[in-house]
Amino acid sequence: MPQTLSIVPQLPQDLHVHTVFSKGDSSVAPEQTIALIAQVAHARILGISDHTDGIADNFPAYEKEVRKYGLRLGTEVDGTKWLATALAMPVDYYVYHCRDKAEEYEGAERLLATGKPVIIAHPAVFPTDLSKVPPECLVEVSNRYSWKDDWRVSLGPWVSRFRFVVSSDAHQPSWLNQTYARYVAAALGIRETLLFPES
DSSP states (O other): OOOOOOOSOOEEEEOOBOOTTSTTOTTSOTTOOHHHHHHHOOEEEEEEEEEHHHHGGGHHHHHHHHHHTTOEEEEEEOGGGGHHHHHTSOOSEEEEOOOSSHHHHHHHHHHHTTTSOEEEOOTTTTTOOGGGSOTTSEEEEETTTGGGSOHHHHTGGGTTTSEEEEEOOBSSGGGOOOHHHHHHHHHHTOOBOOSSTTO
16 A cells, blocks of 8 residues: 655545546546545545446446545445446445436435445535435535535534535546535534545
């Protein structure tokens, strides 16, 4: 395993990070490799969650590369369209796009039935009606999107219903931070839930 060269204090956790394995996502920089993320080591608990559609045809290579660096293995599931594929993958957790449709909320239930953590990705973007999301899901405070909506309205009412994670949703090396998302979490009084604390 390469030497960790982190020169900034590590974040507690980041489980929503993309790499070049997210094929077809034009916002992913070619420099955003699993090896680079492992070297930067910007979080103590670090997981890679490339898009299910990007890794479906090459999952063994993706899994091997993530595990080689001792990182947590996840996938970002784009709603029910990719649900069956994601359920067949031996990942540690799911980052889930839950649009405001009955089948998408049912999809969250199916993912939860695996016993693995299910993180509802950037709920204000789709949008997701959090009143319909199973309370066992975690809700993401995303560095990529939180500043684009009135998070006091979209997340504030749900602080006591859900557990939350803070994430970068990084697609490029310069996005490997959570500055704004942590500001939002602090302003809302959110205490982050750390998953896989033995990492």
